Amino acid sequence: MKEQLFALIDINNCYVSCERVFNPQLNDKPVVVLSNNDGCVVSRSNEAKTLNIGMAVPWYEIEKEAMQAGVKVFSSNYALYGDMSRRFFLILQQYFHIDDLEPYSIDECFIRLTPYAKSIDIEQYCRELISTINQWIGLPCCIGIGATKTQAKLANHFAKKRTGFKSFCFLPDLDFCSYESLLQETPVADVWGIGRKISKQLEDYEIYNSYDLTFANEHHLAKQFSVVIARTIRELKGQSCIALDDPAIPSKRILSSRSFASDLSDKSILKQAVTFHVNRTHKRLTTQQQLCACVHVSLYEKIPNPPYKKGTSHALGLEYATDDLLTLNHTALKQVNVLFKENKKYVKVEVMFTALSSKQQHMHDLWQPLQLIQQRDDLMKILLKMKQRYGSDCIQVGYHSTSPAWQMKQHHRSPRYTTCWQELLTISDSGLAVTQNK
DNA sequence: TCTGGGGTCCTAGGACCC
């Protein structure tokens, strides 16, 4: 198999770096940016890191000490970060074809490098990119390159932490001994996909660093944990298992949530909050041109011990997938009535839409993406496409059993029947879903 | 009338990421 190459580029200490662009006096000073409601630390400058200010630390825990140490603190300004991020991705598009880019977060992007490997000097090209980004929008970046996405992540980690690399690390160029010793010096929790819980549990298997994990028994660990860890091991060894995502594929879930500044127990205010979140979620739903199949509402109540809140949720499937705001809001509010309890203190509310396209994920490979077919012409187009793809004249037709009308499933389920291509020409019913006969 | 296997769909919850 042909060797693949992935790069990961990201902005160093993104939010802090954005603040510094507009306030150069912050350079060389310890700076932190806080999350919503100034809850916890979400970005730190290197100077703040050396003061041992951890990521995601609750601000109230360190506020006093940090202020004494002269740390500059900012509430997050997502409009600013979003705008800087947009410029960052625009520059990337000048260097790589858009199909070779997978924006991974507001400040990170995976790049498919394989097509460029032969025609360019990769190191020179990447260093030029880093310097362009710095010159044009003032943001510092690092690039890591590996044969897999997990390796690229790791390489980016090295590029950032090891000054010797000077912001650029090309793993395939390292000799095996250097790679081995870097792996040994990297705690297993720093591997992409291995979090706090799993890394702790891995100690029972005498796996402490990335090297231990790379050469661990994949099948054994897969049994103990899940297939995810087996995939990570293969990726560490250079066997690519995680492909570049297609950014055109819309999200499966869209959610909006927020903690309240203070807890509340008034049902009508809670309903207002839910409506607010329905509005936000609905905006993203329509931007992505999706339909909502199911509305989930979660209310979080206050509890005395960490994590200080506990959620109860309720989901309601819609009879028809829709993007109608009034219907969605009505559905969400109904659930507040179900969930709400008098005398409880609520601290957070969440509204989530399951988008229609997620239904496709659960369907058999041979299912044509679920569509409600209103027009006979549309039906014919789909059937033609299926005929081309599967080369079959035999097609199964029925109301789809995964109609979003879960509550009314019994009413909507109809026997599927097998028919032939010619017969279908006479069908003009609406609300049909179509599948190839197995 | 009873039993069972194979499969799907859905929920809840856990772990991870930034």
Added chain:
DNA sequence: TCTGGGGTCCTAGGACCC
């Protein structure tokens, strides 16, 4: 007294279908 706000994927288990 104070602990973001998005997302993803995976698993287990119950209900249901043929």
